[in-house]
Amino acid sequence: MTRIICIASGKGGVGKTTVTANLTAALSQFNKSVVAVDGNLTTSNLGLHFGIPLYPVTLQDVIKKRASLRRAIYNHPAGFRIIPADVSLKKLMLPDTDRLMDVLYRFVGDADFVLIDSAAGLGKEAKVAVESADEVITVTNPDMPSLTDALKIAKVARRYETRNIGVVLNRVRGESHEMGPESVREFMRLPVIGNVPEDKHVRSAIAYRQPVVLYRPDSPAARHFKALAAWLAGERYEVKPGMLERLAGLFR
Ligand SMILES: Nc1ncnc2c1ncn2[C@@H]1O[C@H](COP(=O)(O)OP(=O)(O)OP(=O)(O)O)[C@@H](O)[C@H]1O
Numbered sequence: 522m523t524r525i526i527c528i529a530s531g532k533g534g535v536g537k538t539t540v541t542a543n544l545t546a547a548l549s550q551f552n553k554s555v556v557a558v559d560g561n562l563t564t565s566n567l568g569l570h571f572g573i574p575l576y577p578v579t580l581q582d583v584i585k586k587r588a589s590l591r592r593a594i595y596n597h598p599a600g601f602r603i604i605p606a607d608v609s610l611k612k613l614m615l616p617d618t619d620r621l622m623d624v625l626y627r628f629v630g631d632a633d634f635v636l637i638d639s640a641a642g643l644g645k646e647a648k649v650a651v652e653s654a655d656e657v658i659t660v661t662n663p664d665m666p667s668l669t670d671a672l673k674i675a676k677v678a679r680r681y682e683t684r685n686i687g688v689v690l691n692r693v694r695g696e697s698h699e700m701g702p703e704s705v706r707e708f709m710r711l712p713v714i715g716n717v718p719e720d721k722h723v724r725s726a727i728a729y730r731q732p733v734v735l736y737r738p739d740s741p742a743a744r745h746f747k748a749l750a751a752w753l754a755g756e757r758y759e760v761k762p763g764m765l766e767r768l769a770g771l772f773r
């Protein structure tokens with residue numbers, strides 16, 4: 522069965538693209554066939570996370586029927602597929618639900634997971650991505666501004682009958698003012714399926730144009746992304762604390 526999952530957030534900059542890129546790589550490590558689609562057609566950057574900033578044929582070309590889907594699919598050496606969007610202003614466009622669904626549904630039966638990196642906000646672009654998917658994962662930071670927007674996108678998903686799988690808390694620092702998983706669960710009325718720490722390796726991984734699960738597989742964020750992927754894939758994976766975390770624990 523192919524699962525078409527949109528990674529959405531409401532608020533911008535909370536980590537949707539990072540979650541999409543890392544889930545793609547981690548699911549692929551669990552031997553799942555995965556296609557990552559850049560559903561953020563106005564400020565796309567999923568391709569940058571995979572090391573290829575400029576693709577000759579992109580999702581925009583397929584949507585506008587200027588190129589076949591086959592030409593817009595790129596095989597990553599780590600074993601997954603990417604459909605990038607164009608980063609240039611000249612191909613700026615808003616997607617249309619029917620055309621995006623057309624593209625996505627061609628993977629039904631061919632891939633285990635199709636992950637759509639959504640645009641921020643509650644505008645047409647984000648709504649089309651949520652409506653086109655069967656399921657949605659909402660990414661938020663552990664603060665009220667991100668959470669109130671996360672609640673809105675979860676409501677949009679309900680309106681479109683796209684199943685809310687759960688919430689991924691990202692950039693968790695463990696500071697006392699943060700919303701913890703239990704409060705987030707109560708606020709969102711959804712399970713918290715990921716609890717990814719703030720990790721400098723995520724930023725260096727992007728600079729090295731790789732998802733952190735490939736760049737630093739043992740980093741704290743990578744282990745939490747793998748745990749989330751394992752949960753989605755129905756695999757077993759235990760997030761063990763790393764050496765530094767164990768040492769820090771001794772001094773707490
Ligand atoms: N767990 C993390 N630890 C440290 N930095 C992170 C983490 N997750 C994301 N970031 C950083 O946060 C920034 C925003 O991440 P990202 O681009 O994935 O967010 P986004 O929600 O896709 O943004 P947009 O709404 O603009 O599409 C990036 O610089 C990224 O490196």
Ligand SMILES: [Mg+2]
Binds near residue numbers: 537538539566639
């Ligand atoms: Mg993004």
